[in-house]
Amino acid sequence: MSAYRVPATGDPGLQPERTALAWGRTSLAIAVNALLSLRTGLVLGEPSLVAIGALLFAAAGGAVAIGAVRRVQLSGAELTITPPAWALPGVAAATVLASVGGIASVLVEGSA
Template sequence: MTSAPPPARDPGLQGERTALSWTRTALVIVVNALLALRSGWVSGQLLLTAAGIVLVAAAIGAVLYGSRRGRALAGRTHEVPPAAPTTAIAIVAATTLLACVTGIASVLVAH
């Protein structure tokens, strides 16, 4: 007697929601990065300019990771989508915090 194949996985919109949330996070990071780059460049603050460059790189990483994860969750790849690693979540949280602090610093430097 053969067993029935497992039911097809129905990911619903989970992959799309995940990719969109990573894209929104990257957008917030990019906006703060651009603020920091502009303020750092105008005021001559090397640290603020460097933080802006780091944030642009982090935003690119967030978009790439989010699109890969979204495709995996949507079932468009053959890899099994594990839970997001805690290190990725911690890195994004720290980057978002850095983006907020940098955005605030860029506003304070401008005045």
């Protein structure tokens, strides 16, 4: 999928700011899940949860990077409407990983 670009016409409104804030919230949510997985893994001695937490921290960094790229794309003289091709599958994978980490931490803590 190629990037779809349109010329910026006057005031783009608040859409670019909302997009940047949404990516920031997404990265924060992923980072919180990473902390919870790491804490549970370290307290209970579960290396799999520690690994999930580390992967989630990397995913949070990726979400921050996507947010920075989108902020630049939406603030220039030409707006790039299409996000990077890897952005949406990456966020979907991070969401699945966060869900697996949350479920695993509940199951591990419940059986301990």
